[in-house]
Amino acid sequence: MITELIEKSEVADVYHKVQEGRRLSREDGMRLYRTHDILTLGHMANIARERKNGGVAYYIVNFHINYSNICKNKCRFCAFSRKGPEEDGAYEMTMDEIMERAKRVRTLGATEIHIVGGAHPSWPFSRYLEMIGKLHDAFPDVHLQAFTAVEIAHIAEMAGLSVTETLDQLKKAGLGSLPGGGAEVFSQRVRAEVCPEKLSAEKWLEVMREAHRFGLRSNATMLYGHIETEEERIDHMLRLRELQDETDGFMSFIPLAFHPANTQMSDKSPTTGFLDLKTLAIGRLMLDNFEHIKAFWIMLGIKLAQVSLWFGVDDIDGTVVEERITHAAGAETPQGLTVEELKRLIVEAGRVPVERDTLYRVIRRGIPRADHDV
Amino acid sequence: MDSAREMRHLPSITDILRSVLEGQRLGENAAAALFHSSDFLTIGAAAAEIRKRFHPAGHVTYVIDRNINYTNICVSGCTFCAFYRSPGMSDAYVLSRRELAQKIKETVELGGTQILLQGGLHPDLRLQFYCDMLRFIKREFKIHIHGFSPPEIVHFARLNAMPVSDVISRLHRAGLDTIPGGGAEILTERVRCEISPNKCSAREWLDVMRVAHDAGMRTTATMMFAHKEAYEDRIEHLARVRELQDSTHGFTAFIPWTFQPLNTQIGGMPAGGVEYLKTLAISRLFLDNVPNIQASWVTQGSKIAQLALRFGANDLGSTMIEENVVRAAGARFRMSLSEMRDIIEDAGFVPRQRDCYYNLIENPRTGRP
Numbered sequence: 001m002i003t004e005l006i007e008k009s010e011v012a013d014v015y016h017k018v019q020e021g022r023r024l025s026r027e028d029g030m031r032l033y034r035t036h037d038i039l040t041l042g043h044m045a046n047i048a049r050e051r052k053n054g055g056v057a058y059y060i061v062n063f064h065i066n067y068s069n070i071c072k073n074k075c076r077f078c079a080f081s082r083k084g085p086e087e088d089g090a091y092e093m094t095m096d097e098i099m100e101r102a103k104r105v106r107t108l109g110a111t112e113i114h115i116v117g118g119a120h121p122s123w124p125f126s127r128y129l130e131m132i133g134k135l136h137d138a139f140p141d142v143h144l145q146a147f148t149a150v151e152i153a154h155i156a157e158m159a160g161l162s163v164t165e166t167l168d169q170l171k172k173a174g175l176g177s178l179p180g181g182g183a184e185v186f187s188q189r190v191r192a193e194v195c196p197e198k199l200s201a202e203k204w205l206e207v208m209r210e211a212h213r214f215g216l217r218s219n220a221t222m223l224y225g226h227i228e229t230e231e232e233r234i235d236h237m238l239r240l241r242e243l244q245d246e247t248d249g250f251m252s253f254i255p256l257a258f259h260p261a262n263t264q265m266s267d268k269s270p271t272t273g274f275l276d277l278k279t280l281a282i283g284r285l286m287l288d289n290f291e292h293i294k295a296f297w298i299m300l301g302i303k304l305a306q307v308s309l310w311f312g313v314d315d316i317d318g319t320v321v322e323e324r325i326t327h328a329a330g331a332e333t334p335q336g337l338t339v340e341e342l343k344r345l346i347v348e349a350g351r352v353p354v355e356r357d358t359l360y361r362v363i364r365r366g367i368p369r370a371d372h373d374v
Numbered sequence: 375m376d377s378a379r380e381m382r383h384l385p386s387i388t389d390i391l392r393s394v395l396e397g398q399r400l401g402e403n404a405a406a407a408l409f410h411s412s413d414f415l416t417i418g419a420a421a422a423e424i425r426k427r428f429h430p431a432g433h434v435t436y437v438i439d440r441n442i443n444y445t446n447i448c449v450s451g452c453t454f455c456a457f458y459r460s461p462g463m464s465d466a467y468v469l470s471r472r473e474l475a476q477k478i479k480e481t482v483e484l485g486g487t488q489i490l491l492q493g494g495l496h497p498d499l500r501l502q503f504y505c506d507m508l509r510f511i512k513r514e515f516k517i518h519i520h521g522f523s524p525p526e527i528v529h530f531a532r533l534n535a536m537p538v539s540d541v542i543s544r545l546h547r548a549g550l551d552t553i554p555g556g557g558a559e560i561l562t563e564r565v566r567c568e569i570s571p572n573k574c575s576a577r578e579w580l581d582v583m584r585v586a587h588d589a590g591m592r593t594t595a596t597m598m599f600a601h602k603e604a605y606e607d608r609i610e611h612l613a614r615v616r617e618l619q620d621s622t623h624g625f626t627a628f629i630p631w632t633f634q635p636l637n638t639q640i641g642g643m644p645a646g647g648v649e650y651l652k653t654l655a656i657s658r659l660f661l662d663n664v665p666n667i668q669a670s671w672v673t674q675g676s677k678i679a680q681l682a683l684r685f686g687a688n689d690l691g692s693t694m695i696e697e698n699v700v701r702a703a704g705a706r707f708r709m710s711l712s713e714m715r716d717i718i719e720d721a722g723f724v725p726r727q728r729d730c731y732y733n734l735i736e737n738p739r740t741g742r743p
Binding site: 001002004005036038039040042043046269272273274275276277300301302303304306307309310341344345348349350351 | 388391392395412413414415416418419420422423643644645646647648649650651674675676677678679680681684685713716717720721722
């Protein structure tokens with residue numbers, strides 16, 4: 001970047017802190033949210049990104065199994081959940097259906113199955129154990145990233161077991177790591193309004209602490225662009241940073257853009273490109289102890305996800321086949337990208353595509369054949 | 375990167391951008407270095423700075439208009455087009471006067487100030503048809519007509535065995551106000567031979583604009599990129615626009631947009647956001663004599679269009695009450711006036727309605743700016 005232009009920026013002092021590798025304060029984060037100088041912000045985030053991940057952009061070959069949309073919580077931002085099996089559009093997969101779906105592991109060459117569902121009001125603990133156990137037996141080399149902290153807490157409650165005991169049994173059955181969903185925004189004010197039935201912020205963090213202590217790594221998300229304030233977003237990041245200082249168990253931070261269509265908050269506007277990039281870049285800058293920032297292209301759109309590779313992001317997720325949760329909320333992105341398409345986007349952005357596994361171990365690195373004459 | 379740069383004997387992009395910020399004109403080799411660089415944030419920051427010098431008040435403008443495609447019948451058969459139909463096909467159409475009037479009436483009711491009137495290259499309709507259409511519109515409505523891109527005008531000239539200058543002056547007298555810059559695609563003969571061999575040549579496109587400018591009409595210029603062209607073709611395109619502008623000063627705005635592949639013969643995947651933003655920023659830097667750079671939300675979506683405002687664009691174009699051509703090729707973005715104003719404010723600018731000459735105006739319906 002051209003020094004004279006950075007020095008003119010209203011956030012030049014934060015830039016100097018980033019250059020020196022100093023930790024940013026809550027106030028710094030707030031100021032970054034308020035600036036319109038998105039290019040200086042991107043430049044700062046890129047410095048932090050390249051320090052940790054160089055010019056690499058990770059992707060994973062995976063797919064999702066959303067085993068059921070029946071959920072005891074009725075979060076206002078969700079277009080996916082159904083109260084019970086009798087409600088229109090409700091579904092729950094049988095074990096056979098889950099195993100059938102999982103077969104695509106082989107055709108896709110997937111290294112991960114990502115399993116998330118509602119907090120099902122009647123499934124017994126044995127069912128989750130059976131699901132993980134059978135999948136692990138059938139595909140022992142495939143990583144099972146399953147059950148958000150919300151599901152873990154719910155499953156433990158259904159089982160009448162402690163979180164630790166629940167995690168222990170699931171891990172023994174073959175659970176590999178936890179996805180970062182269900183964090184939403186930690187603010188009590190926000191949760192009371194948009195997801196009052198969902199577990200508290202403290203409980204979410206506690207499940208993650210337990211999981212990390214247990215050797216199960218996880219991701220962390222933040223659902224932004226609904227009713228939360230800038231302070232609440234920064235505070236969310238700070239609570240994650242604090243726990244990460246303690247456990248070092250988080251792999252990536254994944255900001256999730258709220259999609260209002262078909263939810264109880266459909267009067268809200270979708271997030272802007274500025275808010276998306278600011279949140280990713282500020283996430284990169286505030287979370288100096290997270291190795292990775294992931295842009296979930298399903299939610300951001302492909303074009304913006306590509307741009308985000310210069311705004312702090314080093315991971316654009318996978319070739320998610322049949323994602324149901326965001327598409328229920330009107331996401332207009334295609335449901336799956338081929339590996340070639342994903343690589344082309346990365347190369348076009350001037351980054352080096354690297355296929356990773358769930359734990360960010362390199363599977364394959366390289367630049368695909370150029371089939372685009374620019 | 376440094377060794378690659380030395381091999382190509384290209385100066386560093388920071389040096390290039392510094393010299394542009396000091397007021398030097400961007401040369402073609404230097405532009406090539408920018409295109410080959412992946413540091414699009416730095417290029418964007420320089421473009422944003424130049425944009426600020428052109429538009430210090432911090433306005434981002436838009437126009438309320440409707441895209442009226444009077445026919446989809448076209449004999450051009452361009453490989454990048456999903457809109458056209460051959461004569462006699464079941465979904466081929468020519469709009470009736472009644473349909474035309476209804477569309478314009480709705481436009482005026484929504485606070486619209488202009489129509490963008492374009493169509494396919496119809497094999498039979500004579501110039502008189504178009505002149506009558508213009509007179510009809512001007513008789514019925516007080517509205518600006520931005521119409522007939524150069525391929526249409528060249529087609530009229532051939533079909534009516536008439537020089538381009540006569541065609542333009544007859545259309546002008548019949549009520550045509552300004553000419554849209556469509557159909558430029560890439561202004562090099564090599565690329566046009568490949569993607570639109572039956573469309574007017576680069577030379578013809580530029581001639582139409584020169585004649586129109588000489589007749590006192592203003593026009594825009596577009597560039598459709600990320601299909602079969604090389605960076606050098608984009609640079610040649612920009613250089614030809616800049617050269618003509620030096621002599622006529624008739625272009626009001628430059629509008630780059632990416633090829634939309636769905637349902638077209640070329641096919642493939644759309645270009646990503648990085649390529650678009652970088653090309654837009656280089657356009658802002660290269661075209662030092664064109665006052666306005668327009669972001670294309672129709673092809674890029676509102677998120678990338680909003681970002682474009684920090685990569686050198688100062689205008690969001692039209693609210694597009696109706697758009698058919700790009701939609702046929704898979705772009706399905708929609709934007710309401712309030713959303714457009716919201717994203718402008720969110721990016722830190724002041725939204726203002728404008729007319730076709732880029733003058734700020736009050737909304738004719740609400741009286742508000």
